[in-house]
Every structure is written in structure tokens, then in C-alpha cells.
Amino acid sequence: MSMLSVTPSLNLLNKDQIERIHHDSLEILATTGIRVDSPKAVALFKKFSCRVENKSQVFPEKELIEWAIKKAPSSVDIYSRTGQKSFTLGPGITKEQQNQTRFGIGVTNLHYQDPITDKTTPFTLDHMEIATRLGDALEEFDVISTPGIARDLPPESADLHAGLAMMANTKKPLVLLVSESNCFEPLLEMFETLHGELNKKPFVIPYFNPITPLVINQETSDKIMATAIRGMPFIYNNYGMSGATAPITPGATLTLLNAELLAGILFSQIVKEKTPVIAGSLPAGFDMKKMMSLYTPHTMLINLGCAEMMHHYGIPHSGTSGSGPGWGPDLLAGNCFWMNHLTSIMGKVGLCPFVGGNFDSMAFSPGAVVYANEVIRMSRIFAAGFSIDNKDVPLDEIKSIGSAGNFLMAPSTGKRFREFRLESPIWESLTLDEWQEKEMPKSGKILRKYTDDLIKKALPPDDHDEIMEKGRLFITGRF
Structure with missing residues (x-):
């Protein structure tokens, strides 16, 4: 990048503030500790000389945490299903690659919003295919995260069918969330059967959550071990609601969540050294009146602070994605998209994997995904800045x-x-007279029709039928 390139950037924490958060995070782990529910995981911590009390409360020391930070890779390459490198995450990459936030659609919604009417229906396997093809068609999205939970299938096999539908309907990388824990390893085995090894050119990134505050639950530790043994990268994101599962103040929430991430990074490295881990937080507030999470300017600041902490540690980052408050592809959704996507791209956020959920990520909205695609496009143009070299002046x-x-x-x-020229693929540029001559069209109605047309035109990859046939045979053999 030329010295005469003018690019906007956003920095939140100075060096002293980073050191303070790190120091306080280590203090939390050394004095409060973290509860580890899996006896096998506790045994691993003991093997690495961690103090354990009451059979499950683990107290990692500073030196071990710092060892793990050094062992964890500072970058991870992510590939398409066909083996082409899609992007690299992490601060350990070139300056030209840095601050290129990546986005994905998702995540695990229970309902689907009709692209024209916004009416919600239970999320089905057909919706999984529609959502995946839509994310595949939109250029600004880099990954497809599990868009919903297929409620028209039995829980014991729904995740396998969902994963198969995602794989067959896009060649983009997949962020994989598995609701039924017993399906996790069979799902990885299915991908291995259909594709081959998943570690050399990883296109599948499993996603795991610990429990805030300060718990590594057994399901999470079991999934980490199954993933790390295969040499695959994974996402380790915690989710804290300030005033409920996390302290009420932003600074305390950031510090607690950072401590949890350090514990997760440590666990990944004691399972297997040099395991690629992508770490970050999904910070939220808590609405005492509605008894639900909410996203505010402060939660977005915590997200940026977490990204800067991971950058300081040299750990690839995954954070929050600006979804949740919308009722459709509307002003509520757009407000949060702009605040999240622009600040993420200008800051140090690595991956925003979960775009497109409304009503606290209960309903997947294709219209919101399409609108977010436009927000991301505009934000990337803004963040690219401009040049003041001789040819440009x-x-x-x-x-x-x-x-x-x-x-x-x-x-x-x-x-x-x-x-x-800045032309939107969704809305044409109209003068006042032109708008009135067209009988004052509504921008939301145009967006909804554009989305519906895009869904109808989105075709699956050329190997869709072959993958579906082989995958169904695998699932039939299991169930």
C-alpha cells in the first residue's frame, strides 16, 4: 500500500489499556478460575500443571497462558470447497491483507421470513437450500454460516441433512454450527467421505461457544478435541449479556470475555499444539423489561475492543455481525448493520459470520441479507479511501x-x-420529478422484489446432485 494512500481506520484501545485488560484477565483466571465440566478436559489441564479445586475448577497460570498464545497460529488460510484459497484471517498476514473483514450469512434461526411479505414460518430444509444459494450469489459474503435449524426433520439427523444441503448449494467456505451434539462427529465424517481431508485446505470451520461466565462445558470441550485431533481450524466465540451473564459495565464485560477466550485458546493448545483457533466475542446487553438480549453502541465497542485484544495476542478474530434488532429488511436492521459493518471494516475485526437474523436472531430474513450485502459493499468502498499521489492530484x-x-x-x-459513479444494483437513482412520475415507489418494496428475484435466479453448483446423492446414502447408512 502506497504511503500516499489515505485510508480511514478505527482504534479503540491504547497500549496501556490493552495491558490493563490482559493483566485483569489473567487475574480472573488465576483467582476465580474457570469451571471445566469434562473430566477428560480437566485431566488435560492437570497434565499441564494447572491447579484444580473441587474436581472441576481450573486455575491457569500466567506463564501457561502466554505459552498457548505463542503456540497458536497467528493466521489461518480458508479455502473454497474446490480448493482455491478464499481468504486469510489473522494479524500474522501482510499489510495489504489486514483489516479486510470477512462476512457470512446465518445463524441457526428457528424461523424464515418470506422475502416479499416478511411473514415468518418454521425454518425447513428447503429454506436451508434457499439461504445457502442466496449467500452464494451475493458477492460481498465470504462464507455461509448455518442459516437455521431445519425443524421439519428429526433432531437426531437434522444437522446432517443441513450440513449436506449447505455443502451441495455453495462452493464458498462453511461456518458450521451443530445443534445436536451427537451429530457433530458424524457430520465431520460425512464431509470427509464426500470431500476427503478437511485440514489441508479447510473449507469447513466448526463454531463453538463456552458458557459465560467462566465455564467450558463438556459439549464444547468434546467438539474442540474432535476438531483439533483432525488438525482443523475452529471458531471459539463467547456470548455475554452485560447485566445478566456478564458485568453491567462495558469494561468489565470486555475483561471477563477476554479471560474466557484466553482459557479457550489455552485449551486448544493443550489438546494439540499449533491448533488454529479463531477467537472472539458476541457481546450484548440485556433488556430487563423484555428479558432478552439487545445490541447497542456499547456492545459494538466491546466487539472492537475484543478484536484489538486478539490482534495484540496474534490470534485470528471472529466477532459480532450486526444482526438481531430488525423486523425485516428495515430501518431497525439497517441501523445496526451500518454501525457494525462499517466499524468492523475500519477496525481490526476479522470475521463477521452471522448476518441476516431478525428478532434477536430468531428469524432468517433474505431481504436483510441482501440489504446487508449493499451495506458491506458501501463500507468497503469507504474503507478503501483514496490516493493523493501525482496521478491522482x-x-x-x-x-x-x-x-x-x-x-x-x-x-x-x-x-x-x-x-x-456509485450505482446500486437494487435502487436506481431518481430525481424528485422521476420519483413522482413513477408514483412514488417505496424503497423497501423494491428491495423485497429484488431479493425474491435473486432467490428465483440463484442456481446450485454443477455438482449439487452428485453431492446430495452421496450424502443421502451416508446419512441413510447412519440412521
Whole structure:
């Protein structure tokens, strides 16, 4: 990147503040500790000389945490299903690759919102295919995260069918959330059967949550062990609600969540050294009146602070995605999208995997996904900045046109005017008169129709039928 490139950036924490959060996080782990529910996981912590009380309360020491931070890879390459490198996450990459936040649709919604009416219905396997193809068609989305839970299938096999539908309907990388714990390893085995090894060019990224505050539950530790043994990268995200599962103040929430992430990074490395882990937080507030989570400017700041802590540690980051408050592809959703996506791209956020959920991520909205795609596109243009080198500041041309002239016919205008036109693929540019002549069209209605048309045109990859047939045979053999 040229020294004469002007690019906006956003920094939250200074060096002293980072050190304070790190120090206090280590203090939490050394004095309060973290509850570990799996006896096998506790045994691993003991093997690495961690003090254990009451059979499950583990107290990691500073030196061991710092060892784990050094062992964890500082970058991870993510590939498409067909083996092409899609992107790299982590601070241990080139300057040109840094601050390129990646986005994904999702996540595990129970309902599906009709793209035209916003009416909700229970999420089904057909919706899984629709959502995956939509995410595949939208250029600004880099990954497909599990968009919903297929409620038209028995729980014991729903995750296998869902994972198969995702794999068959896109070649983009997949962020995998598994609701039924007994399905996790069979799902990885199915991917291995259909694709081969998952560690050399990983296109499947399992996603795990500990329990806040300060618990590594058995399901999470079991899944981490199954993933790390295979040499696969995984996402370790905690979810804390300030005033409920986390302290009420943003600073205390950030510190507690950071302590939990350090414990997870440590566990990944004692399971297997050099395991790639992508860590981060999904911070939220808690609405005492409605008894539900909410997203505020403060929770977005915590997200940025967490990204900076992971950058400081040299750990690839995954954070919150600006979804939740919308009722559809509306002003409520757009407000949060803009606050999250623009600040993420300008900050140090690595991955925003869960875009498109409304009503506290209960309903998957195709319209919201399409609108977010436009927000991401605009945010990336903004964050790209501009140049002030000689070819971009033509002093001779300015001199020749002089005072009171115009640049309509200037050589640089004729050569480059197309670069600076900002045309939306969704909405045409209208004057007031044109808008009135068209009987005052509503922007939301246009967005909904555009989304519906995009869904109808979105086709599966050419190997869709082959993958579905082989996958169904695998599932039939299991159930």
C-alpha cells in the first residue's frame, strides 16, 4: 500500500489499556478460575500443571497462558470447497491483507421470513437450500454460516441433512454450527467421505461457544478435541449479556470475555499444539423489561475492543455481525448493520459470520441479507479511501483549467469518471420529478422484489446432485 494512500481506520484501545485488560484477565483466571465440566478436559489441564479445586475448577497460570498464545497460529488460510484459497484471517498476514473483514450469512434461526411479505414460518430444509444459494450469489459474503435449524426433520439427523444441503448449494467456505451434539462427529465424517481431508485446505470451520461466565462445558470441550485431533481450524466465540451473564459495565464485560477466550485458546493448545483457533466475542446487553438480549453502541465497542485484544495476542478474530434488532429488511436492521459493518471494516475485526437474523436472531430474513450485502459493499468502498499521489492530484491539469473553470471535459474526468459513479444494483437513482412520475415507489418494496428475484435466479453448483446423492446414502447408512 502506497504511503500516499489515505485510508480511514478505527482504534479503540491504547497500549496501556490493552495491558490493563490482559493483566485483569489473567487475574480472573488465576483467582476465580474457570469451571471445566469434562473430566477428560480437566485431566488435560492437570497434565499441564494447572491447579484444580473441587474436581472441576481450573486455575491457569500466567506463564501457561502466554505459552498457548505463542503456540497458536497467528493466521489461518480458508479455502473454497474446490480448493482455491478464499481468504486469510489473522494479524500474522501482510499489510495489504489486514483489516479486510470477512462476512457470512446465518445463524441457526428457528424461523424464515418470506422475502416479499416478511411473514415468518418454521425454518425447513428447503429454506436451508434457499439461504445457502442466496449467500452464494451475493458477492460481498465470504462464507455461509448455518442459516437455521431445519425443524421439519428429526433432531437426531437434522444437522446432517443441513450440513449436506449447505455443502451441495455453495462452493464458498462453511461456518458450521451443530445443534445436536451427537451429530457433530458424524457430520465431520460425512464431509470427509464426500470431500476427503478437511485440514489441508479447510473449507469447513466448526463454531463453538463456552458458557459465560467462566465455564467450558463438556459439549464444547468434546467438539474442540474432535476438531483439533483432525488438525482443523475452529471458531471459539463467547456470548455475554452485560447485566445478566456478564458485568453491567462495558469494561468489565470486555475483561471477563477476554479471560474466557484466553482459557479457550489455552485449551486448544493443550489438546494439540499449533491448533488454529479463531477467537472472539458476541457481546450484548440485556433488556430487563423484555428479558432478552439487545445490541447497542456499547456492545459494538466491546466487539472492537475484543478484536484489538486478539490482534495484540496474534490470534485470528471472529466477532459480532450486526444482526438481531430488525423486523425485516428495515430501518431497525439497517441501523445496526451500518454501525457494525462499517466499524468492523475500519477496525481490526476479522470475521463477521452471522448476518441476516431478525428478532434477536430468531428469524432468517433474505431481504436483510441482501440489504446487508449493499451495506458491506458501501463500507468497503469507504474503507478503501483514496490516493493523493501525482496521478491522482494532477496539478498541471488544475493549473491549465484555472480559476472559475470546470473539469467536465478535463482529461482525468474523461478517463476516470466511471470509477466514481456509485450505482446500486437494487435502487436506481431518481430525481424528485422521476420519483413522482413513477408514483412514488417505496424503497423497501423494491428491495423485497429484488431479493425474491435473486432467490428465483440463484442456481446450485454443477455438482449439487452428485453431492446430495452421496450424502443421502451416508446419512441413510447412519440412521
